[in-house]
Amino acid sequence: MLNKIDHIGVAVKNLENSLAFYESMGAKPYHFEEVASQKVKVAFIKIGESNIELLEPTSEDSPIFKYIEKNGEGIHHICYDVQDLGKALEMLKKDGFKLINETPLKGAHHKLVAFVHPKSTNGVLTELSMDEK
Template identity: 40%
Template sequence: MLTRIDHIGIACHDLDATVEFYRATYGFEVFHSEVNEEQGVREAMLKINETSDGGASYLQLLEPTREDSAVGKWLAKNGEGVHHIAFGTADVDADSEEIRGKGVRVLYQEPRIGSMGSRITFLHPKDCHGVLTELVTSAPVESTEH
């Protein structure tokens, strides 16, 4: 079950300049940044609010690390803007299988690793009224019990 807007993925040419725009204009700060070589992106996560399911909503700013990555090709065609939206779920495996069973194309056979150790998959935008849609299960929070 999808229980939050996890993030909005925004493609940009220059991650540092875009991070600085969001900081200077709105006061949003970088919560996390990483390079995902498999996805071919450098990214910054800006945490905007916490959510009623115990998670949070972020802006995910994405700069391609190579022109032939999915985001690189998308940017060359569309220019900067919203690349995808992502819903959070406690069980991306079950939800993606259920959605696949409804005839929506799920782009990965098995979920892959996304931001901050999450597990993610994507739904084909042509099956989602033009919206590239990601499903995300956050990495488990490390227990503080001893």
Template identity: 50%
Template sequence: MNQLPTSVNHIGIAVRSINKALSFYEQNLHLKVEKIVEVPTQKVRVAFIPIGDCKLELLEPLTEDSPVAKFIEKRGEGLHHIAYSVVNIEKRLEQLQNEGIKLINEKPVIGAGGHPIAFLHPSNASGVLTELCEEPEKDD
């Protein structure tokens, strides 16, 4: 059985400085930051900005050798990745690997939101980095 994505979870935006980037989102779009966290394992600082059923994540590199710093150096600030919610990330990764999809993470790691995540290589999606996020089931 296919493990289809359930929704767009968030859109990652690479920025040199969260503090500088926030003025547009707060002052012009009138959005509010939910929280800012550091994820040392990914060498990034993340600002979560809820919008509808989705979030924007501003990604600021903590070190010059972080993947986000390398992205900004190569492509400049801007759209970094699109993340999709999935129910069972391990089954989904297994399915994708069986379908010949190139994975960056063969096993899930814990992401900025505290949930399991995994990245798929951008070559799979016309240059767009794709993230899968396992969200806890919601009580209805």
């Protein structure tokens, strides 16, 4: 069911400052977006077949703001592309995995996304995504 690693999400306090490392290594961001449902601004950087998603909170009640307050900046989640997100969530729930989102949300790049709780995935916050149909 997992097609590929879509991206690795990195929580940052400031997108512009955080882009400096990638730009100095020759990797330019190719997409910027604000995701209102998650209260973040994002920048995507293509590296090979995968992406790095930098996430800057837009509000103090953003999950990313709370994450940074608790853990500091750094890797927040890994995202896997799946063919059928609804079917994947149904299967995971049936198999006893703890879901943060039982129904998909609208994410960046016009994708549908849902998160699986890190307690079910060896401590790694896991995002599943698919292109919106």
